[in-house]
Structure formats: structure tokens, C-alpha cells
Amino acid sequence: MADAPVFRLYNSMTRQVDAVEPLEDGHLRFYACGPTVYTYAHIGNFRSFLTADLINRTAQALGWETTFVSNVTDVGHLTQDDLVDPEGADKMAAALEREGQRFANIYDLARYYTGALLDDWHALNLQNPDVRPRATEHIAHQIKAVERLMERGHAYETDQGVYFSVETFPEYGKLSGNEAAEQLQATERETVQDPDKKDPRDFALWKKDPDHLMQWHSPWGWGFPGWHIECSAMSMAYLGEAFDLHTGGEDLAFPHHECEVAQNECLTGATSVRYWVHTRFLQVEGEKMSKSSGNFFTVRDLIEPPEDGGRGVDPLALRYTLMAGQYRKPFNFTKKTLSDSARIIRRYQDAAEQVEEALQADEEGPDHAADTLPDCYDATLAAMCDDLNTPKALATALEGVKFIQGLGRDLNGATARTAQQWLVDTNDLLGIIWHQGDAEAAATGENADLATKVNALLDERAAARESGDYDRADAIRDELDAMGIEVMDAPDGTTWKRKAVL
């Protein structure tokens, strides 16, 4: 095997592609900002989580150990509504209000959407983080962090809350480039209106609010923590004061990560995170994804079976689509790309079946893949190491599939074993061939009634074909097509599958 490639990623802090050198040799420790669980996560959220997953897989492919922490934000933080209505609800409280009697309380709502998040996470073949901390379970850590910031003179208390004092951290702005105080002042950006704030850039560490739906007791009375402090507290709790890498969506660079940098570095007196990786927003059909444009998709909108209101898309096809563009470039998510991806996923699965059959048959012969597939894998890994160049990695991997499919009778036992190894390695790296669990069955909704109906029609069609009544056979094909069933004849029999509704 060739020398291992150097893993490089674009670092928002240095604004260049840097070689990733873990603090602890051969052990990457990183944190991925997770979502607020007040509704279903959408495909844009998952593009960001996918970036973390691919970093994890690439590091593992290089033989590194990884410690991957990704949080769940289940505290309702302030929303813009507070500007209009200072007594208004936070976004979780607003969701509870919106959903009426569906949930008994805010904690049930958070639990429900956390579960939905995990279902979608698994459906998309995202590896589980080693730790998935919840903000509500780390309030003590957050309070301690705020206390420490106060002790060190980086925070102060007012009648309404506790704030981080930005002027005590001169490097504030170094991540986002938003360094000019007057610019920040120019826009009305505080979600917390507090006349006692010393500097408009100062942000809340603790909000006093004895009426909030979620509240905890603190040295400053009843209330709830500021948004940014949870990630500082939880990342340090599981990764230590200094760790390697932190990911999130591009919108998080400012203010969330900027504030995190300030908190962390004031807490520890040193650089706490070396690499910041931000995933670009995606567009859908050329437009910003929004509910009003009708181009807003959650994962379950796409992968659930049609009878449950979904579109029956193979979750791996969705994953493949999200990988079709590099994480750092604008990406236009289209139904066309989704259906293209479904075909390619199918192709991988066909190749995997061919290999499986060849392993069973185990015919004698030389290994025809030994000179090709290992190199193909190395090239795929090299592409991933090059700032997660997924388009190139996918193109390279597809060459391997074409090679396997083109083997024909050369796919003997020895060749199949090499091919199988390539499939396993490629799947470990890209996660696009096999579902890690039973997500497929859940997603495509095995439907016994439907299967009975389809099989009856197929039996009738087989009889028609047998007797040469092709008009009848084609009529049955049309009938099945109208039911959303695609029929495929092959030398060893007829198979069918449900078509995606796009």
C-alpha cells in the first residue's frame, strides 16, 4: 500500500486548507454542533452532520482512533420573537404552543424530536458519536463555566442575566472576521434587550427568568443558560480543554462559534480548538430552502413510503446526493440528482450481489482485481483526504463498480474476495453500499398486502409470457407501473421494486 495520504481540511480560522495534525498522535477528537430538537431536522441539517460523519470515517480509514462528540440542544433558547415581544416564548416553547395537545410538556416534545433525529441519523448511515450529550443534562457544567468566567473577570451580572464581556477578549471576531465593534453595533443583534449591557457585542451566559418553561436554579437565581455556553461546557466535558476540531453549519461561524471561541479561550487561557470546519448551506432546485417556497424537505419527507406521505427514496440515495457536492461549496439539491443517485446506489448493490454470488460459486482462477481495486480504494481515500472531495471520491469509487460489473466470467472466487474487500472498505469510508442497520426495511416499508398483490399480478404476467401473450404481459406491466412498481426481468427470474415518488 502506498504511503497514507495527508488529511487536509479547510480551516475557517486560518482561512486555508490545513493538514490535520491531531494533538494526540493518531487520535482525532472532535465536536459536531447538533440541532435544537424542536422540530424534524431537514436535509440541510444533515448535510452538516454528514460532514462530521465523513471526517470521522476518513480519519478511521487512515487508521486513527476517533472520539466524536455531537450534542443535542434541548434547551429552548431565545428567538427573534423576543425582539418583538420580550415576554414571548423561545423556539421550543413556541413549538409546544404550535403543536397543541400533542405533547404534555416541553420535555416530551424534546424527547420526541430527539428520537426522530436519531432515526434519521441512522437511516442516513451516519455513525453514532461516541457521546451525544444533551444540554439539559449538563446545566451544572454550564453554570460552573459561567462562574469561572466571572471569577476571571470575563463576565458580569445585571438584573436580567449574566453576560460575557467581549472587551475582555481582544481577539473576538478572529473566526468570522466580524471584528469591527461599530459594525456589530450598527445592527441590532442582541436577542436580549438589556439596558445594563456594557457593550452591544456582549452575549448572554445566563438568562434570569423564573417563568420560563425550562428553568434551573443557579447562583443568579432561577433561569436558563445562554445558547453558546452549552457547547463550550459539553465539548470540554468530554474532549478536554483542548481538542482538535469542531464542525457546524456555516451560519454557526457567527455568532455561535465566535462566542464559543471567546468563552473557551477565556476559560482555559489557551487555544482550545485548532480546526473549525463549516458546511455550506444547500439550495433546493436553485432556491434557498424554505417552507414558503415548497422546497423544504426533512429526511422523513423523502424516505418514508408513499402510503405514509413520504416519497419512498432510498436513504442511501439521499446520502449519496448530499455527498455529490463538496461540503464547502454551494450545492444545489435537486430531484434529478436524487434520482441519479438512486440509480448509482442500485448499481453498487447489483455489484455487491454479483460478488456475493461469485463468492458462493468460488470458481478457480487468478485474482483479476488485485492490480485494480486496491489502487481504486487508495485513490478514493486520497480524494477524501483532500478536503473531503466527495465528488472526486464518488467518481473514483464508481470506477471500481464499473470494473466489477465488467469482469463477467473473470469474477472467480479469488477475484470476488478482492472485490468483496474493496466493497467493505469503500463502504466503511463512504457509507453508501450497505445500510448499517435495518433502516432500509423501515424506510421502504415492507408492505405485506402490497407484496401479495404484486406477486399475484406477476404470476399472471409470467403465465402470459409463457404462452406468448405479450400484449397481456405488457398490460400487467403498465398496471404495476401505475401502482408505483417497477418490474425487471432477468435471466434468473423477475424482480420488482417500489419506485420513488419524485
Added chain:
RNA sequence: GGUGACGUGGCCGAGUGGUUAGGCAGAGGCCUGCAAAGCCUUGUACGGCGGUUCGAAUCCGCCCGUCACCUCCA
């Protein structure tokens, strides 16, 4: 106004000084009752204007356009 990206053929998307991306769609062929899949062959390109260079899609400058963040947001 500030900050950061991006503009490649019908579409999606690699490539960063001279040599192939790849996929989809299109065209022709093989195979198949038909269809699908697969295989073979095949065309179309680098936003605009200058500059550097023997040579630029690739480097530099300017312009045009698109997007994102600066306000909850992946």
C-alpha cells in the same frame, strides 16, 4: 455598509499553467419478446475585459453575476 464563498459543456459536478474527470440526459450499436440493467462508440465547456507567460479554464487586476453570514437557523 462589513465578512466569507462561488461562477466549467443540456443538467449536476471534478480539474488550478501545456496531456481523460465522472455521472445524468442526447445519438449510434450489442444484448433482451418488450422494458430495465449492463457493455461498446460518440458530440458539446471553461462569466466578461485586460495583464503575466512560448502557452491560462488554471496566475494577477478590474468588471459583471449568484449565494451565504452580520438577526433564531446546519
